[in-house]
Amino acid sequence: MAETAMAQVIDAIDIETFVVCSSEAEGKKIILQIMQEMGLKDTDIVFLQYTGPGVRVRARGYIHRPGSHYGWLQGNKRVG
Amino acid sequence: MGNSAKQRVLLAPLDPVHDIGLKIMKRHLEANGHETFMLPPDYKAEEIIQKAIDEKVGTILISRTLGYGVAELLAGFVDLADAAGLRKNVRIAIGGMAIRPELAAELGFDAGFGPGTNPDEVLAFVEGREYVPDLSKESKQKKDISAGYSYRYKHERIGQLLDKIVDFIFDWAADKTSPGVIRAEIREKMLRAEAVFQAGKVSEHEYKKALAELQQAYLEHSDETVRKFFSEGIIPAKTRPLSGSELASLEEYVRETESRMSIKRVQHIGENPTVFIQYGTGCPFMDIAHIKMGESWGADGVVHFDPSWGARTEGFLSGYLTHEEDGSVITPENLRQIKDSLHSSTLWQVRAHRGLNTPETVLLAGAIGADLTKINIAYGAMGAGTDPARMCIDGIAAIKYAAKYNLPFDVVTNEELAGVPAFKAFAGMLVVARLARRLGAKPILQPLFCYSPEMMITGGMEDNYVDFNAAKIMALRKIIDAPMWPGAPIGFLTQTEDRVQSSMTTGLHAALASSLGVDAISIASSDEAYSGGPIVAASRVDTLQAVTEAFRFFGHTKIQPTAKAERHAGEIIAGIQKVLEQIVEKGCFVQAMYDGILGAPEDGAYPGRVGRGRVITL
Known part of the structure; x- marks a missing residue:
């Protein structure tokens, strides 16, 4: 049974934003920290482009990878 | 009231x-x-x-x-x-x-x-x-992409050369077979035994006995991985069987999803091509979730993508298996599960263009109810790692099954991605298409719509992505009246990890394909250039939306290539003719592949090694 709303995410949550920073490396560090603070563990940066004002970034937190046990399928129960 | x-x-x-x-x-x-x-x-x-x-x-x-x-x-x-x-x-x-x-x-x-x-x-x-809502307005019918073409050669000389080469192929292959062909023949017998049992003509005991004998024969022509799976229950790494409760949940998921699903259309006008998406997350369940999502966002067809290790293994496993990496394992049960989940209007393509199981793949696809397959001996051998001789023998058998089950197939030319010039890839494609016609099958030409590596080197696409891709269609149209399905996926090597850019370039390539009047296209997700993890469902929505918008934007408007396109088309035709003449001079299509006529090491193409030495002379 899907016990959390997060279990209804089919595969992953993408966070897209613009982070103010002074380098690509700093931008990467910040977005990964943001993902961690949001409770997303299985994370990766899909796209990141640094320009002077900061980074345009798309980070991804996988909730279900192929082959895992999908919360949205188990018992097919919906939250809310 | x-x-x-x-x-x-x-x-x-x-x-x-x-x-x-x-x-x-x-x-x-x-x-x-x-x-x-x-x-x-x-x-x-x-x-x-x-x-x-x-x-x-x-x-x-x-x-x-x-x-x-x-x-x-x-x-x-x-x-x-x-x-x-x-x-x-x-x-x-x-x-x-x-x-x-x-x-x-x-x-x-x-x-x-x-x-x-x-x-x-x-x-x-x-x-x-x-x-x-009037759902009848939203209903879709499956479209036969290959319908209405005569396959007549407009370029007489090229038609003559192709027939000579196909004669060589038949002569060369007449006394040969392979483990892949033999396994497909055994699988045919298994399917027949199953049908006889289901018709109540034999007892369960007789059926199981016959099946066990056939299974034994099958394993004699399979790799150790497959033998160990059946004899010792050893499952390949990163693969696991799906449980009964998971399967029950999946059936409920599909039923519930279908009951509330409406089907969108990507096309804005009747002339817009049929749109395919690829799946192959590794897990049939996740594949099905992607398929339902794709159908609801307008995909007309879906393409089964198998793992690369499966193509290097002699023989198939069985049962409901999931896999943690790219490519979904082909087993009869997995294919049936996916087939059962498809909307009635969805075209289903199962790829069989490379590897050691191509005849059996086409056989299973046809028997289970696929609409299309994918076969190309030249690409399978020169760009996808399979030994040319083995690929040729297996390819012929695969084409025969495609004809038997009335499965049109695209003749993919992705060897261009390795650097093989388009004219060489097209020469191989045209040989296979001619071979297919002689065997009674329906080939669909699949030129690659991409930022072509040969053009990257020469700078031929520095100005735009239109001319060279348009030239491919123009050239092929001057040679033969045949269906065309650019792929695969369109926009290859133009996509980046930025999803807006990636979706935009897919949409623009789709608009170009439509403007050129092709029959179908295969599109990528906006994750095409991202290699750090599995493709996500939302990224498939991105490109379906982009293509829908591109079709809406252009309507009947045509994209006008520059004069360069005509020049490129002429060069492609001349190049194809030259390659075909070299093959005729060689006197053997398979040897021509080994000798680099259809793609040489300096092009980035090497004859594949998987299955080498496993052609059996009768």
């Missing part, structure tokens, strides 16, 4: 400017026999209400774009209507950008219509009945 009798409707833009939505509704209501009274923009609430009283209307349709303070204005209008005693007999609805039914109800309106409202929804409100 509703009332479709003639209604009197007042349409009033409570807005300084915007009244387009109301004009559309006025036309629709009048077309359905109702009488309308349209006020110009910027009337005061009191004036609108007075008009409603004077004309004795039953409905007032207000339009308004939301902005600062507008909610109060709208609520004030409803209060005024109440005070005038209108609400007893008159129903009032609000429409406009940013209007939602919940907001309309909160403000005291009887209904609210936001962006994307079907005029029939408003008509139903006016007539006091429930709106029931």
Whole structure:
């Protein structure tokens, strides 16, 4: 049974934003920290482009990878 | 009960400017026999209400774009209507950008219509009945991409050369077979035994005995991985069987999803090509989730993508298996599960263009109910790692099964990605297409729509991505009257990890394909250039949306290539003819592949090694 709303995410949550920073490396560090603070563990940066004002970034937190046990399928129960 | 009798409707833009939505509704209501009274923009609430009283209307349709303070204005209008005693007999609805039914109800309106409202929804409100969408308008039919083509050679010399080469192939292959061909023959017997048992013509005991004997014969021609799977239950790494409860949940998921699903159309005009997406997450369940999502966002077809290790293994596993990496394991059970989940209008393609199981793949695909497959001996051998001789023997058998099960197949040319010039890849494609016609099959030409590596080196695509891709279609059309399905996926090597850029370039390549009048396209997700993890479902929506928008934007408008396209087309045709003449001179298609005529090491192409030495001379 899907016990959390997060279990209804089919595969992953993408966070897209613009982070103010002074380098690509700093931008990467910040977005990964943001993902961690949001409770997303299985994370990766899909796209990141640094320009002077900061980074345009798309980070991804996988909730279900192929082959895992999908919360949205188990018992097919919906939250809310 | 509703009332479709003639209604009197007042349409009033409570807005300084915007009244387009109301004009559309006025036309629709009048077309359905109702009488309308349209006020110009910027009337005061009191004036609108007075008009409603004077004309004795039953409905007032207000339009308004939301902005600062507008909610109060709208609520004030409803209060005024109440005070005038209108609400007893008159129903009032609000429409406009940013209007939602919940907001309309909160403000005291009887209904609210936001962006994307079907005029029939408003008509139903006016007539006091429930709106029931006409799903028949959204129904899709499967399209036969190969229909209507004669396969006639317009370039006579190339047609003659192809026939000579196909004669060589038949002569060379006449006394040869392979483990892949033998396993497919055994699988045919297994399928026949199953059909006989299901028809009640033999007992379960007899069926199981026959199946065990066939299984034993099958394993004699399989790799150790497959033998260990059946004899010791050892499952390959990163693969696991799906449980019974997971399968039951999946069936419920598909049933529930189908019951509430509507099918969108990507196409804006009839001439837009059929659109395929690829799946192959590794897990049949996740594949099915992607398929349902793709269908609902307008994909006309889906392509089964198997793992690369499966193609290097002699023989198939069995059962419901999931896999943690790219590519979904081919087993009869996995294929049946996916087939059962497809919407009735969805075209299903199972790829069989490389590896050691191509005849059996086509056989299973055909027997289980696929609509299309993918075969190309030259690409399988020169770009996808399979030994040319083995690929040729297996490819012929695969084409025969495609003909038997009436599965048209695309002849993919992705060796171009390795650096093989398009004319060499096309020569191989045309040989296989001619071979297929001689075997009674229906090939579909698949030129690659991409930022071609040969052009990267020469700078031939520095100005635009249009000319060279257009030239490919122009060249092939001058050679043969055959269906075309650019792929795969379109826009290869133009996509980046930025999803907006990736979706945009896919949309533009789709528009170019449509402008060139091709029959189908395969599109990537916006994760195409991302290699850090599995492709996600949302990224498939991105490109389906982008293609829908591109088709909407261009409609019947054509994209005009520059004069360079004609020049490139001429060069491609001349190159194809030269390659075919070299093959004829060589006297053997398979040897021509080993010798680099269809792609040489300096092009980035090497004859594949998987399955080398495993052709059996009878």
